[in-house]
Amino acid sequence: xxxxxxxxxxxxxxxxxxxxxxxxxxxxxxxxxxxxxxxxxxxxxxxxxxxxxxxxxxxxxxxxxxxxxxxxxxxxxxxxxxxxxxxxxxxxxxxxxxxxxxxxxxxxxxxxxxxxxxxxx
Amino acid sequence: xxxxxxxxxxxxxxxxxxxxxxxxxxxxxxxxxxxxxxxxxxxxxxxxxxxxxxxxxxxxxxxxxxxxxxxxxxxxxxxxxxxxxxxxxxxxxxxxxxxxxxxxxxxxxxxxxxxxxxxxxxxxxxxxxxxxxxxxxxxxxxxxxxxxxxxxxxxxxxxxxxxxxxxxxxxxxxxxxxxxxxxxxxxxxxxxxxxxxxxxxxxxxxxxxxxxxxxxxxxxxxxxxxxxxxxxxxxxxxxxxxxxxxxxxxxxxxxxxxxxxxxxxxxxxxxxxxxxxxxxxxxxxxxxxxxxxxxxxxxxxxxxxxxxxxxxxxxxxxxxxxxxxxxxxxxxxxxxxxxxxxxxxxxxxxxxxxxxxxxxxxxxxxxxxxxxxxxxxxxxxxxxxxxxxxxxxxxxxxxxxxxxxxxxxxxxxxxxxxxxxxxxxxxxxxxxxxxxxxxxxxxxxxxxxxxxxxxxxxxxxxxxxxxxxxxxxxxxxxxxxxxxxxxxxxxxxxxxxxxxxxxxxxxxxxxxxxxxxxxxxxxxxxxxxxxxxxxxxxxxxx
Numbered sequence: 091x092x093x094x095x096x097x098x099x100x101x102x103x104x105x106x107x108x109x110x111x112x113x114x115x116x117x118x119x120x121x122x123x124x125x126x127x128x129x130x131x132x133x134x135x136x137x138x139x140x141x142x143x144x145x146x147x148x149x150x151x152x153x154x155x156x157x158x159x160x161x162x163x164x165x166x167x168x169x170x171x172x173x174x175x176x177x178x179x180x181x182x183x184x185x186x187x188x189x190x191x192x193x194x195x196x197x198x199x200x201x202x203x204x205x206x207x208x209x210x211x
Numbered sequence: 212x213x214x215x216x217x218x219x220x221x222x223x224x225x226x227x228x229x230x231x232x233x234x235x236x237x238x239x240x241x242x243x244x245x246x247x248x249x250x251x252x253x254x255x256x257x258x259x260x261x262x263x264x265x266x267x268x269x270x271x272x273x274x275x276x277x278x279x280x281x282x283x284x285x286x287x288x289x290x291x292x293x294x295x296x297x298x299x300x301x302x303x304x305x306x307x308x309x310x311x312x313x314x315x316x317x318x319x320x321x322x323x324x325x326x327x328x329x330x331x332x333x334x335x336x337x338x339x340x341x342x343x344x345x346x347x348x349x350x351x352x353x354x355x356x357x358x359x360x361x362x363x364x365x366x367x368x369x370x371x372x373x374x375x376x377x378x379x380x381x382x383x384x385x386x387x388x389x390x391x392x393x394x395x396x397x398x399x400x401x402x403x404x405x406x407x408x409x410x411x412x413x414x415x416x417x418x419x420x421x422x423x424x425x426x427x428x429x430x431x432x433x434x435x436x437x438x439x440x441x442x443x444x445x446x447x448x449x450x451x452x453x454x455x456x457x458x459x460x461x462x463x464x465x466x467x468x469x470x471x472x473x474x475x476x477x478x479x480x481x482x483x484x485x486x487x488x489x490x491x492x493x494x495x496x497x498x499x500x501x502x503x504x505x506x507x508x509x510x511x512x513x514x515x516x517x518x519x520x521x522x523x524x525x526x527x528x529x530x531x532x533x534x535x536x537x538x539x540x541x542x543x544x545x546x547x548x549x550x551x552x553x554x555x556x557x558x559x560x561x562x563x564x565x566x567x568x569x570x571x572x573x574x575x576x577x578x579x580x581x582x583x584x585x586x587x588x589x590x591x592x593x594x595x596x597x598x599x600x601x602x603x604x605x606x607x608x609x610x611x612x613x614x615x616x617x618x619x620x621x622x623x624x625x626x627x628x629x630x631x632x633x634x635x636x637x638x639x640x641x642x643x644x645x646x647x648x649x650x651x652x653x654x655x656x657x658x659x660x661x662x663x664x665x666x667x668x669x670x671x672x673x674x675x676x677x678x679x680x681x682x683x684x685x686x687x688x689x690x691x692x693x694x695x696x697x698x699x700x701x702x703x704x705x706x707x708x709x710x711x712x713x714x715x716x717x718x719x720x721x722x723x724x725x726x727x728x729x730x731x732x733x734x735x736x737x738x739x740x741x742x743x744x745x746x747x748x749x750x751x752x753x
Binding site: 112163172197204 | 284287288291292294295297298299301302303421422423425426429436439440441442445446452455456459460463482483486489490493494497500501732733735736738739740742743744745746
């Protein structure tokens with residue numbers, strides 16, 4: 091720990107002190123790969139779950155006859171689709187967890203290592 | 212012992228336990244990272260519970276089950292928006308925010324932009340969202356505690372509001388983030404076990420046959436199959452349908468822009484723990500909203516005509532407590548009294564945990580963003596900044612109390628939805644642009660934050676929630692202002708469908724009409740740091 095009085099934020103108009111190591115990491119093949127894997131997952135996934143959610147809301151408001159079709163007992167389409175929103179949310183969360191652990195974390199860890207060793211050098 | 216005495220005892224127990232936690236936490240709090248971010252030492256699981264505790268407000272616990280009990284399926288629509296919204300936080304926000312920020316929402320913008328203007332904008336929006344949310348919770352607390360303790364009269368409600376306000380100031384100023392987090396963890400535990408207990412008892416009444424419960428609910432309320440279908444409340448006119456769509460958009464995009472949720476991601480050691488917290492939170496919150504489905508339809512199915520009328524008179528808030536009484540053996544039985552008291556205490560703990568989180572968030576933003584960066588140009592020491600944070604918590608708490616007392620006579624039910632709409636309009640576009648668009652700059656950030664804030668709040672001022680909605684059959688004013696004033700011209704009660712796209716558009720136009728090479732250049736650093744955690748804030752080692 092340094093002995094000077096700790097500052098609560100950086101004391102300048104715009105955070106400066108750019109570290110050239112970030113430029114090197116940004117150019118590296120590992121980082122380019124990490125970013126494309128990350129975006130390749132989250133962008134389509136976001137479009138998918140938002141569309142599916144909006145479709146559900148629109149059906150609820152504008153297709154009441156379809157939604158009130160009874161499937162078995164008092165369980166109708168609306169309830170099943172609503173519960174399916176829960177299922178898809180849980181499923182996508184699980185999928186992202188698996189994907190990020192297997193495909194993102196190893197690359198992120200490696201780049202963080204590069205950063206630390208670059209700092210020491 | 213009757214249920215009011217028992218309820219009072221349990222309320223006092225909740226207060227005693229949370230005060231104990233707060234004092235314990237204060238002994239572990241040294242520097243700013245402890246006070247603002249709990250030392251970044253919470254585990255993913257602990258933070259997931261705390262996020263649940265921060266997020267599931269009394270509006271969720273009592274409000275949604277009540278809305279389902281009264282309006283059937285339409286009440287359930289809220290739950291779905293509130294849950295799906297977590298995917299935005301999981302996929303786009305939580306991890307990158309953890310890696311690139313420090314204490315507040317503004318940090319990740321200030322990382323590459325002109326600090327003072329963006330911090331000021333983000334702090335204003337943080338305080339506005341938090342005050343709206345806080346006000347809704349505190350007015351609710353007054354009404355609720357009075358209802359649960361059967362203490363009628365304005366004096367009892369005012370004392371409750373002042374008491375809740377004083378407690379939240381105490382948690383925040385003494386316990387900081389550590390104390391607040393543990394209060395939220397305890398609350399999440401109480402809420403989940405309390406509602407699980409009632410859910411099992413309700414389902415047991417129907418031999419765990421959901422279809423049976425739904426059928427009984429439909430016939431018991433006299434509304435028939437319409438009770439189980441969407442549209443009973445929102446499907447009446449095209450305007451009300453568009454209004455609901457607008458609300459749905461604000462709910463799904465607002466969560467990941469709520470400042471008190473965002474700062475929770477800073478309390479864990481790494482971005483991977485931030486991800487784990489959101490995964491736990493999704494599991495917890497999803498389960499909880501499934502519970503509210505059973506609580507709501509269960510109340511509709513099991514309550515007697517008289518009790519159901521009481522639920523209607525309370526705007527739905529009494530659905531869960533009275534259901535607990537009914538499944539415990541009914542009015543006058545020991546089991547009923549015990550369960551009612553437990554659920555009342557859970558609701559009380561729920562309110563306390565949420566208001567503490569909101570007060571902490573806004574006071575940290577005032578100290579870290581406004582005081583230090585805007586006023587002191589970053590020259591304040593950590594000790595000065597923390598002192599200001601504590602003072603700010605007292606001031607914000609006092610303002611919330613002062614506003615909540617007169618607001619009791621007004622219809623403030625719209626404030627929670629408004630907080631989500633403001634968060635989705637003012638905060639989310641700036642956060643998303645900043646993380647994913649190199650070209651984004653200070654002007655774009657300011658235009659989207661202020662544009663989203665002003666348009667969402669402005670449209671609500673000229674909407675039916677503020678004036679011109681008229682009175683309901685019992686003569687109760689449905690708008691905020693007296694019926695003699697009508698300044699409404701915006702037809703929707705929820706501004707999100709206009710203000711959210713507008714904020715994205717303003718952020719885009721503001722950006723492309725200005726050049727800020729520094730911001731673009733520093734995006735390289737932000738992007739590397741956000742995705743890899745290289746150089747991110749470390750956990751505190753004591």
